[in-house]
Amino acid sequence: MASGIKDRVAVLSMGCSRFGxxxxxxxxxxxxxAYSEALTRAAIDPALIGAAWYSSHYDDIGAGKAGTPxxxxxxxxxxxxxxxxxxxxxxxxxxxxxxxxxxxxxVDVALAMGVEKLxxxxxxxxxxxxxxxxxxxxxxxxTNPGNFSQLAQSYAARxxxxxxxxxxxxxxxxxxxxxxAVDHPNAHLRKALTIDQVLNAPMVADPLxxxxxxxxxxxxxxxxxxxxxxxxxxxxxPLVTIKAIxxxxxxxxxxxxxxxxxxxxxxxxxxxxxxYQEAGISDPRTAIGLAELHDCFSITELVALExxxxxxxxxxxxxxxxxxxxxDGRMPCQIDGGLKCFGHPVGASGLRMLYECxxxxxxxxxxxxxxxxxxxxxxxxGGGPAQNVCSVALLGTC
Amino acid sequence: MTYISAIGTYLPRLRLSRSAIASAVxxxxxxxxxxxxxxxxxxDEDSITMGVEAARQCLAQGGxxxxxxxxLVFATTxxxxxxxxxxxxxxxxxxxxxxxxxxxxxxxARSGLLAxxxxxxxxxxxxxxxxxxxxxxxxxxxxxxxxxxxxxxxVGAGQPLLSYLxxxxxxxxxxxxxxxSGHEAGVEWEERWLREEGFxxxxxxxxxxALQRANLSPDAIDCLVMPCPIAGCAPAVLKAAGLAKARLxxxxxxxxxxxxxxxxxxxxAHALGGMKAGETILLAQLGQGATVLVVQAQEGIADxxxxxxxxxxHGLVEDNYLKLVMFRGQLAWDRGLRGRTAVNEALxxxxxxxxxxxGFVGGRCRETGRVQxxxxxxxxxxxxxxxxxxxPYPLADAGGKVATFTADRLAFSRHPPNCYGLVDFNGxxxxxxxxxxxxxxxxxxxxxxxxxxxxxxxxxRTGYRRYFWKAVSAHPAPPTxxx
Numbered sequence: 042m043a044s045g046i047k048d049r050v051a052v053l054s055m056g057c058s059r060f061g062x063x064x065x066x067x068x069x070x071x072x073x074x075a076y077s078e079a080l081t082r083a084a085i086d087p088a089l090i091g092a093a094w095y096s097s098h099y100d101d102i103g104a105g106k107a108g109t110p111x112x113x114x115x116x117x118x119x120x121x122x123x124x125x126x127x128x129x130x131x132x133x134x135x136x137x138x139x140x141x142x143x144x145x146x147x148v149d150v151a152l153a154m155g156v157e158k159l160x161x162x163x164x165x166x167x168x169x170x171x172x173x174x175x176x177x178x179x180x181x182x183x184t185n186p187g188n189f190s191q192l193a194q195s196y197a198a199r200x201x202x203x204x205x206x207x208x209x210x211x212x213x214x215x216x217x218x219x220x221x222a223v224d225h226p227n228a229h230l231r232k233a234l235t236i237d238q239v240l241n242a243p244m245v246a247d248p249l250x251x252x253x254x255x256x257x258x259x260x261x262x263x264x265x266x267x268x269x270x271x272x273x274x275x276x277x278x279p280l281v282t283i284k285a286i287x288x289x290x291x292x293x294x295x296x297x298x299x300x301x302x303x304x305x306x307x308x309x310x311x312x313x314x315x316x317y318q319e320a321g322i323s324d325p326r327t328a329i330g331l332a333e334l335h336d337c338f339s340i341t342e343l344v345a346l347e348x349x350x351x352x353x354x355x356x357x358x359x360x361x362x363x364x365x366x367x368x369d370g371r372m373p374c375q376i377d378g379g380l381k382c383f384g385h386p387v388g389a390s391g392l393r394m395l396y397e398c399x400x401x402x403x404x405x406x407x408x409x410x411x412x413x414x415x416x417x418x419x420x421x422x423g424g425g426p427a428q429n430v431c432s433v434a435l436l437g438t439c
Numbered sequence: 440m441t442y443i444s445a446i447g448t449y450l451p452r453l454r455l456s457r458s459a460i461a462s463a464v465x466x467x468x469x470x471x472x473x474x475x476x477x478x479x480x481x482x483d484e485d486s487i488t489m490g491v492e493a494a495r496q497c498l499a500q501g502g503x504x505x506x507x508x509x510x511l512v513f514a515t516t517x518x519x520x521x522x523x524x525x526x527x528x529x530x531x532x533x534x535x536x537x538x539x540x541x542x543x544x545x546x547x548a549r550s551g552l553l554a555x556x557x558x559x560x561x562x563x564x565x566x567x568x569x570x571x572x573x574x575x576x577x578x579x580x581x582x583x584x585x586x587x588x589x590x591x592x593x594v595g596a597g598q599p600l601l602s603y604l605x606x607x608x609x610x611x612x613x614x615x616x617x618x619x620s621g622h623e624a625g626v627e628w629e630e631r632w633l634r635e636e637g638f639x640x641x642x643x644x645x646x647x648x649a650l651q652r653a654n655l656s657p658d659a660i661d662c663l664v665m666p667c668p669i670a671g672c673a674p675a676v677l678k679a680a681g682l683a684k685a686r687l688x689x690x691x692x693x694x695x696x697x698x699x700x701x702x703x704x705x706x707x708a709h710a711l712g713g714m715k716a717g718e719t720i721l722l723a724q725l726g727q728g729a730t731v732l733v734v735q736a737q738e739g740i741a742d743x744x745x746x747x748x749x750x751x752x753h754g755l756v757e758d759n760y761l762k763l764v765m766f767r768g769q770l771a772w773d774r775g776l777r778g779r780t781a782v783n784e785a786l787x788x789x790x791x792x793x794x795x796x797x798g799f800v801g802g803r804c805r806e807t808g809r810v811q812x813x814x815x816x817x818x819x820x821x822x823x824x825x826x827x828x829x830x831p832y833p834l835a836d837a838g839g840k841v842a843t844f845t846a847d848r849l850a851f852s853r854h855p856p857n858c859y860g861l862v863d864f865n866g867x868x869x870x871x872x873x874x875x876x877x878x879x880x881x882x883x884x885x886x887x888x889x890x891x892x893x894x895x896x897x898x899x900r901t902g903y904r905r906y907f908w909k910a911v912s913a914h915p916a917p918p919t920x921x922x
Contacts (some may be wrong), residue, residue: 096561164776166849177909178796178895181859181873187847191860195843198884246847246856296818296871297811299863334677424502427843427861427871 045285045319046437049144051272052281052403053265055082057396060260060384068158069114070098071261071386076115076154083265085140087115091123091148096131096155096388097303097312097416101267102162111154117325128170128423130288131155132262132391133432137286144249149271155389156261167387185337186254188425189357190246193340195303195426197248197438200355208248210358211339212239215381216251218336224408229258229384252269253339258384262392264399269439281402284416284435285319287312296427308431309348309420316433317350322416325350331401331412332372332416333394334432336379342366345420346374349433368409376401376409390433391421398436441559442599446708447497448747449570449589450695451488452915453877454754455763459581463760469578473695478586479757480572482766482853483875483894486515487525489589490570491532491892493701493830495835496567496591496746498533499632503597505533510558510565514550514700517571520541521906528906529568531797532892534833548666549726551700552608554594556730559603566597571699572590574767578626579618582763584668590704599737601713601720605653606732609645613637613727623769630669636724638672639679642651646680646721649731655680660733661718664688664710666702667725685721694751700773700802708745716740740906753915766853768899777851782905783897789905794831799890799908801868802829804852810834832868838889838913839864846880856880862888862910875909887913 055097056078058071066074080087095111108122126356127134132155139151162168166184197207216236234252242250272280289308297300313325322328323430332351336342350364351372360366366374376382377397380390400406416437423430454476461470480489490513498505499502515524526541544550551569560567570589575582615633618625642665650657660682667673673687688710690697700707703724710720714736722732765772794800797812802814805828811819812834820823844860851857858874860882874882875893882888888910895907 051840151906161774169777169780174627174783174788175792175813177904178785178792179790180871182850182852182857182896183859183871184847184849187845187851187857187859190845190847191843194845194884245849293811293819297808297869298821298863299842299867299869300821303861 043268046140046144046322047284048269048282050140050266050283051269051277052283053085053150053272053275053277054079055262055264055269055396055399056082057227057393060393062160063139063259063343064397066259068110068156071259071311072111072114072154072156075261075263079263079265082166082269084237085150088118088258089150090118090120090152091150092120092139092142093117093152093154095122095124096126096135097124097157098126098128098131098387099157099159099168102135102158102168126388127430129335129387129390130421130423130432133286133419133421133434134288134391135263136395136434137432139264140283140286143266143268146414149265150265152263153392154261154263156297157386157388158259159257159386174331181302185425186249188427189338189340190249191303192344192426193248196340196344197410199302199304200253202358204248206262207358208240208287209236210343210361211253213361214336214339215239215341218375218379218381221368222382223395225378225383228376228378228382229256230382249338249340252253255337255380255385258334260384260386260389260393262389262396264392264395279327279403280439281399281436282439284437285316286432286434287315287319288430288432290430291424291428303426305344306348306422306426306429306431307424308429309345309433310379312417312431312433314351316435319325320416320437322435327415329418331370331398331411332420333379333397334374334420335390336375336381337385337422341422342374349418349420352373373411376411385435391419394419394421395434395436402436402438441595441603441891442737443592443594443596443601443603444599445497445500445593446600446704446745447495447500447591448705448708448745448750449493449496450478450750450754451480451484451489451587452651452753452755453481453693455479455757455760455761457583458762459758462646464578467578467886469582469585471580476754476756477583477696478588478698478754479763480483480587480766481875482878483909484572484587485894486517486572486589487519487521487528488892488894489572489587490515490529490568492658493569493570493589494529494533494566494591497593497613500767501597503593506536506563507596508535508539508566509563510620511535512542512544512554512558512567513563514554514567514569514698515527515544515571516545516548516550517573518545528797531658531793534798534800536702547726548699549624549724549728549730550723551590552703552730552732555594556606556608556732558594559606559732562595565594567592567594569701569704571701573699574624577764577769578793581625581627583584584697586697587699588698588705589703590653590701590708592704598739598758600739600743601734604651604655604719604735604736605649607802608654609641609648609726610728611641613641634669634672638667638669638676641724642676643680645721645729645731649721649733653733655719657735658683659719659910660685660721662688662710662720663688663721663723664691664720666704666706668697705747708747711740711743712745712748714740726914774851782903784903796907799833799835801832801834803832804828805830805890809866810866812868812870812915830837834864835890835908837864838887838909841882841884841886841888844874844883858882874910876911878915882912
């Protein structure tokens with residue numbers, strides 16, 4: 042049994058650009074925005090960075106392939122830059138690479154960067170991703186609202202939730218995130234919404250209306266990680282360490298065999314169990330102080346709450362309506378607005394979630410600061426319910 | 440003696456009302472008086488897909504050993520491709536033996552009967568598939584008169600349904616309509632000329648010649664099956680040919696319109712509904728000459744069940760004329776930027792996986808019994824390491840149930856919303872599939888589906904298109920009626 046990475050790596054600092062429709066900048070400037078914040082907060086010489094990981098999904102409209110766009114944009118000190126791509130979970134994947142590099146002892150300091158420049162496509166929503174030559178010959182032309190609407194229907198069917206109840210719970214999920222983002226200067230959507238506005242929005246893929254869907258955004262976020270000893274020597278206190286990172290990728294079972302009923306994420310359940318084990322958490326509901334969930338759609342957040350064991354199966358919709366996950370609830374979720382309102386620049390989202398976790402754990406979240414959380418969870422999902430990459434990362438104070 | 444053992448037909452579900460055509464283009468003289476409907480192929484149907492569906496129905500009638508089939512002729516005046524061979528797609532979709540002579544026939548609406556004539560005159564078992572989806576000019580008489588559809592006939596395999604008594608094909612350069620290469624639609628000449636020189640002169644001569652070959656007198660004929668678009672003309676042919684006791688098979692003009700190369704066979708399938716053993720039929724069609732075949736109903740006719748009645752009764756009346764011209768690509772429309780994605784032909788990929796893509800053949804693991812699509816070297820059984828344990832497992836006729844469903848308004852579709860979801864195959868395995876048909880959005884979880892061969896996507900810039908299988912309701916909604 043591997044011993045895991047708990048407390049073997051610390052977050053030295055992080056940075057995050059303003060998210061949104063950034064007509065003013067390209068991916069290069071977005072990366073610089075996030076990196077300069079992180080470097081300023083870290084107060085280190087960039088020459089200390091020994092290796093870098095770079096997450097970006099849409100190479101055709103973004104920065105291009107390989108590690109060179111990042112190395113050049115950030116003028117990195119002649120180090121290896123590894124480009125990673127794992128759908129919307131690429132940000133956490135980059136973070137994992139950097140953390141593992143430090144944990145292995147190969148380098149003392151590593152950088153993880155996620156960036157996406159989406160608003161050069163000319164239309165709303167995500168562009169279709171390249172899927173090679175074979176699968177487009179048989180798979181439908183699909184979009185994520187279409188994929189996740191199937192999750193909503195299957196979830197409602199499995200737990201016999203009335204459509205009106207589910208619609209209201211999904212609406213509350215979005216309204217809560219909008220409220221959280223109103224005062225966040227770097228969030229993409231900073232407008233409060235009412236339940237009725239969400240319920241009456243145009244339908245995209247039944248039962249998902251427009252406000253059940255997150256926007257797609259331009260943005261970048263990054264992390265500089267190091268050993269706990271170095272972080273302490275550089276004066277970090279409280280020290281925020283990585284407690285666990287688990288990543289599970291669908292192997293075709295959900296999409297090719299009829300055993301899965303479509304109402305949950307097979308990968309998330311496994312990743313969560315392993316992450317809690319790695320972090321030594323026995324009761325996540327009491328241990329975890331805040332969660333940044335991959336709320337690409339309102340239904341995804343509800344189902345993720347159950348998959349991660351943060352509430353009982355079939356009950357998330359009810360507890361959402363009860364306010365458990367509001368800013369002042371039992372476990373605040375998407376305190377920064379989440380994908381729904383802070384925004385969703387695909388390859389950067391995982392690092393944006395970790396950024397908020399780090400700010401909260403290190404007491405730097407300003408007006409959003411929660412009362413002394415010890416553990417924070419970031420759930421990052423790429424792909425659709427039937428075939429995806431799911432990561433669960435836990436940060437904590439040490 | 441050779442014989443026909445099965446007949447399958449296919450009609451697309453949409454029936455465009457002629458009153459809708461008249462409303463749209465009546466001011467230009469179109470719509471042909473506005474009576475009845477014409478069949479209209481959906482955006483993802485063409486002569487190949489309709490031909491495949493008719494052939495599947497034909498082969499499903501049983502009794503025939505498909506491995507005995509050595510010939511497949513695909514007859515159409517509206518081929519999808521000049522090259523490659525259209526018949527090769529039909530052959531692959533039907534999973535026929537590799538040792539099979541495949542051939543395209545065309546050039547005239549008579550091509551279906553010409554191919555049948557040829558098949559009946561020789562010994563080896565053959566499948567004749569005829570399908571058409573004419574592109575016609577807006578407001579033309581042909582637009583309202585024509586329809587889309589297909590028929591398929593199995594010759595010389597299985598039990599006799601109709602025995603072949605004799606026939607003739609006569610050539611004549613009577614060009615009543617033409618479509619030159621590079622021209623989108625055909626040009627037609629005056630009906631009265633076709634009536635006098637074609638139906639009233641050529642056709643009776645051909646009938647007489649066919650009867651002579653069959654060694655029959657005109658009064659031995661019980662039924663004349665003859666597509667004829669000219670009002671009142673068919674009874675006159677009956678009289679001119681001396682077919683004293685023969686009845687005329689209905690033309691289906693009010694239901695489907697003239698479906699071109701498959702129409703004589705479609706009419707034949709329809710006429711067989713009330714046929715008795717021993718009755719004799721003339722199967723006749725004009726088109727730069729004439730073909731007349733004499734066939735006689737055998738004992739098997741009593742059990743013959745055509746799917747045509749269901750196809751006729753399950754039509755969905757469409758009152759939007761624009762669907763005809765937009766499905767045919769005759770009117771440019773704004774697809775949005777999402778509709779601009781190029782189709783990556785990857786012809787080598789298509790060929791490498793052609794059994795999966797065209798034949799819809801998945802795999803079944805010998806060790807776990809699990810079914811999967813597409814096949815892979817390592818079985819998708821969830822656990823374990825099962826290498827090269829898959830046997831081919833055909834899925835086209837398996838049917839399945841909808842596991843998850845969406846009607847997606849964001850994804851590009853030529854008939855939004857784009858409907859798709861997970862389908863659980865009867866017998867195991869699942870696949871995210873397109874749901875097609877005009878009423879696809881009515882499907883939901885748990886519904887039974889069957890699979891149809893359709894256009895997967897098209898690249899208008901190159902004209903390339905590719906095919907795959909899609910799911911449709913196994914129990915389509917009740918038909919609508921025209922106002």
